[in-house]
Amino acid sequence: MTDKTHLHTSYRAIRIAVNLAIVAVLAVIFILKERFDLANAYERERADTSQAMSGFADAVMARMNRILLVGRGFSGAVALKPEFSQADFARYAATVLSDEEAVVNVAVIRGGVIEFVYPYGDNADLVGADLRAIPEQWAVAEAARESGKSILQGPIPLLQGIDGYILREPLFINAGPATEYWGLMSVVFSAEKFFEGLGISELGASFDMAIRSLDSGAPVAGDPGLFATDALTRRIEVPGAGWELAAIPRGGWQGGAGSRDLFLLFFATAVIVLAIANYLFNQREEALSASEKLQAAVDVLADGFVLFDREDRLVLCNQRYRDIYGASAPAIVPGARFEDILRYGLERGQYKAAQGREEEWLTERLRAHRSAEYVLVQELDDGRWLRVREMATPDGGRVGIRVDITDQVNSRERAEIAEMRLRDAIDAMPASFWLFDPNERLEIENGRAFEAFPQDRARIQPGVTLEEAVRVLAAREWPGATGEETGQRSEHLLRLMRKGASEFEIRVGENQWVKLFSHRTNEGGLVCFGVDISELMLHERWLQQSNTRLRAALKERDVAEGRLADFGDVSSEWFWEQDAERRLTYISPGFERATGVPVEDVVGRMRDDLLIEDVGSDSEGRETISEKVAARERFEGFIYRSNIRAGDETWFRTSGKPVYDAEGRFKGYVGAAADVSQLYAALRVAKRADEAKTQFLNVISHELRTPMTIVLGFNAFLTNIETLPEIRRFRERLEDTGQAALEPDFLAAITQVKRFAEKIQAAGDQLQHLIQDMLDLARIEANTMHIEVARVPARKVVDSLVSQMQPMAKEKGIAIVGDVDEVDIKCDETRLRQILINLISNALKFTDAGTISVRTETGPELVVFHVEDTGVGIPEEALPLIFDRFTQVDISSTRNQGGAGLGLSISKELVALQGGTISATSVEGKGTCVTFTLPRWSEAQVA
Template sequence: MFVMDIKKRDAATRLKLYARLLKRKRNILTRALALMAMAGLLSALAYRNETLTYESHVQDLKLNTTIEMVEVRERIKNNLISRVFALNELATIIGQNPTLNATEFNIKALDFVLGNPDVKFIEAAPDMVASMVFPKSGNEDVLGTSYRDRPEHLPKVLAALRTGETVMSGPIELSSEDRTLILRTPVFTPAPAGKRNPWGVLSVVLDYDKFFNKLGIAEYEQGFDILIHEDYAGHGQDGDVLLGDGAVLEADPIFLDLNLPFGTWELAATTDGGWPPHLPNYIIRTISYSLVILACVIAFGLVLRLYDKRRESDRLLSVGIEALEHGFVMFDADRRLVAFNKRYKEIAGGSGMVRIGARYEDIVKANLRLGLIPDAVGREEEWYEKWSQRLEIEVTDNEQILADGTFIRAYDRAMDCGAVVGLRIDVSDLKIAQREAEAANRAKTEFMGVLSHELRTPLTIILGHARLAQNIVKMPVYSKLIAEIEKHPEISAEIMPILDEVVTKFATMTRSIENSGNQLYTLISEILDFAKIESGTLAMEFDQTTVPSLVETVVEQMRPMVEHKGLKLEVSAVNCDINVDAKRIQQVLINLIGNATKFTEQGTISVIAKSSPGGVTFEVKDSGIGIPEDQLESVFEAFHQVDSTSSRKHNGTGLGLAISRDIAIAHNGELTAQSVLGQGSTFTMTLPRNAAPQLEDNSDETWKDKEEHQTLAA
């Protein structure tokens, strides 16, 4: 029978273990799926953000390209229009004098050539036969040619005569290194009734390369792919290509219309090589996104793990509450019972009163009616009113006496959320020990209250501004932005004030973060230093240095803070050597000057280092509020505050002076204070010239052992 019971218990145990293992595997699978879903979502968001950023980048490039191409368009347009006007003027002169000879033609053509150095020659073709050319030298083969025999030029010539407008052809390659542009304008002679008779065609042949070099187009071609072509019907390569390669049209270029007197042309352009397929730093951005996603997934995994631990902790808490020997109770924000254990039920009112949903007020008044609270007998209503008022602002604590004479300490505390947590502890044998513990607990509570008050505000500021604090003006993208804006003076005057305002805002945030971070760093450093002092692990590194170097380093560091408050800083330092831990002594001086600045609203702060018999004396004087005489020694006690309330004006943990005195003692010196309330204070640190501990070689004495001889805490 006994063996069977053992087997049953073993089977039940194995079943529980199997169920627990199955539950654990199910939790792991659920967590893995959640992490995969989160990684997918973050990846999609990152891809979408990268796509939008890339599109915005391309749009910016297109805008910049458009701005640059407007300049190119205007240069070409203005140059060609001026050429057409000059050519029409020459054509008008010829039309009014259709019988002019070659000499007269050369005189007229000379002025045109002198004003346009990129002109190769000018040709006059009455009745579409070239009969005059200037300059003639080198162009003799042009004379006598008929456009009727040149089909490659005839359509343009006929178009000019038909429309009466100037036309352009080109570029025409005369050889591998010789390209030309040809402007042709029709020449008409007057006729009766206001009609015009066609005389012929006047043609100007331009050197293609000189024409574009004169316009400065080459400098744009270094950064852009440019196409200028004749456009008969929208965006299409239907006519002559003046500049560039038609492949530009396949790269989604920007388009600008180029309206010229001889037709509609179009300018298309992209950046050199087309628009970039990626952002300039897309590899780094991809790596950054991957790292961020990985960090988020890891963090989410930790949150899930913490959540599981939280659920397990809640279960263990429930078990632990029930296992307590003391009574435990919790009320929600509406002061209704939400949790308790059996011990509390025994102590507070019996089973009929203690139940989930019961009101806190009803339970306490039931205890009053039963006479369980000695201090409230005979004045129950008055006692309850005071108890309720105290509970709103602090912990309530009283003793109860049960029917069997057991002393119970009733401890209730209102939480920030309005809930109330209570303990009912049997203190019959622990009342004396409890009084001692209360004193220690009060000291600890005051310390934690002060520490919490001092750390909360700077920490909140740091967390709120950490992601915004960036030194924008030193970033390459900022310099690039400024350079791009300065290239366009027509918009810089409007944009720069807005940009300066943004930079100023970020600078203000950065200063706020820096100030709060420095404050938080100082507080934490003081706590760590004090912990090292308490544990005997505060290290000292003694070295030979000079008094001026000690003082000047600290003064230069603290001067901005002092002068920012409108105070005057006076410094006087004797020139002599001293063997100390320079960083620790500077820490003391920084603390003393910082305190002097903190508690001084106007006047002067003096830092004086002078020789004393066998040593050096450092004095820090201020004209501040002073210290009451009965607290001059107390200010060197750990955690002591002259004003220790949470609403005090001056912040601090109360550790700075305690640490400073311990550092001075560690140097075989001392730190003292003198003060007159309302007039100022003087803190004096006296150190020997050689403060390093002198240990004999055959001694087993350690630095910590020497603290008894030096009265050190570290």
């Protein structure tokens, strides 16, 4: 029995059973309906309650995570910079708390004592408070330190007179291979504001809700008695603990209320249902038959077929449609929404174009789906390509066809690849190439088509006729000819090229000739090749002159040999030869004059016997020379230590090249050498002195930075002297003892201390910059400056620096403007900022009126930066020296500005390390422009 026969048999059995069941249903329908209504209403109430709880719990956890990120973010900041000030802390806290209104304050606790707090104004009296004096809070702080995890404490009464919570976040820093406990971050937030915006007030209109702690059972919000009822409960995860949420509809579970009136309505309706049941079954049977026919029709389609109703729910599809979207097959069921089927496929990465932009792709796809009619090409994750066509049906639904066009797409791609390969092959040809179509119009040319006559490229472009191109060549071959003569030559060349196959030579320049080959294509076009034969044509002329040159060369050789002999007699350098076994076979007399060692004591010895391997020297050493000789390679300027003079440190510089006989067999080496002992010894002394100087700069800069950091750290307390506990107590003492008359003197003293502190801060900042410059200089000289090359947006960097330095410019009444292209550069962003800060700072120092501008010019490989000012300018004689270390232009404004003269020197080194150059132009009294270049970012270079 087939599936369709079984279906019809089952359908007839169902029809009989339903007719019989109608009578039985009339007897029990009231009871069933009433129970169904009760159960359905109860389930709806529970589902609505559970959904409301889920939304509220998600909102609580999301807000708790935002507060937790405050502590986690500061943990990362401490790991990067363990030392900071109250101002640093305030700037960081203001940034991360800008959109979190529930937070009352944040504080840093070290050693049990509050060191920093934000906001500072209302919480200043908390600085210096000892947390160990509050046992219940200290216990939580210690638990966070020991566990290394965040712990939430509350709700508890806060010092602000409200109930709230305290999140304790332990902070650690890297200490060698391990981490070290640094301190504690406390985030204090209001319970009332925390739950604001989470919908608890709106939920309270429909539900009774309560929250309690899972660990202690302490109430968090709402009536704790709710947990003793049959309310629904849900767990909410919070740091270091957990909450439990309970909810129940207001007035308890109501369920559904039965209605006996409905029974009468159903009883009356049942009579009608029984009468029309047979009619409906007849209609259903006819619809089933039609559906089977339609399904059979679409199943035989070779393409995917799908039909959606006006509500965009699946009505019908064939097996081919399910096979095409195999990964989404479980979701392709009658009644499924088109959007749900798409989302199912998106979750499994089925649509290749949607990867990484799923929601955006889904919006675009649904917009196209709702249009009247459209066609698109779609790529699936398995590499197949589909042509999707959909259109609206008369009843508002959608019908679609999916055609597999993978073979067509692959064929097109293969054709494009083949064409690209053909063009690459044509461009790679070592000859000029032109292809004319059957209408004798130029269609294709390669890159070498105009090497011999580049000035004619503009006149011979794709689309030009063969006759026009030949006319250009004729004029090139006979530059002084009349128009009539050129026309005759053009006709002659044109006849030659239009033959089935031809070859001829033309002259295209003073000493340039090209040989052209032409051939007809199968389609009637013309292909031409051009080979540069200038060298061949000139070869004959060269041969004619060769005898004269050879005789002159022989004469010059004789003179040169005489000069060489004279040089060998008086020079302190010497020539040497060695055989294939590395045995010295010849040394010129200069060796004995330079070393005092007789030549006969060395000739016949192996070269390796004269070398001493010196690991600590800058010499290439025995192994390098041996490797070069073993590989029979040329070597130049090798310096090595020799034992030729017993008891003396002797250094030789030597160069050599391999020698072969007429049959190409290796014969040995010839070369020259010199005694460089004194020079090399002086070089080593100078290098050690330079290394000592670099090490001194490095050490002294580090040693200066540590006490300077301490000085500036304590000076921060003098800058804000009013916040010191002793000053506050002294002021309170003045008020308590009735000595208010001393208040002006007290304020004057504080003002004077702050003025001195500001001067200390300014001098300290200047000294810190100088120390950092010395450190950078030491790193550059020691070749330890690390350059982290990346893709850097030029405009973003310059805009941020212009904004950062604008306040300093406003103090002097000048403006800083940026005019930078939207271009990416290949450099270290930190070092680029350092270069620009040095140049802009210099411009600020020496500009009292006008404008400082930062602009760029973008080339194919380089980006050029210009930092230009309208300042005092630089004298012409001093301009070449401004990039030298510790150099300053000795003019009055320079002396007033101070500085060590390292900024421009370091900027020059940093530009060079990143593959750029730097220079400056200036007009005294009008201004200066410093220009530097950096490589432009290229994806091709990265690949």
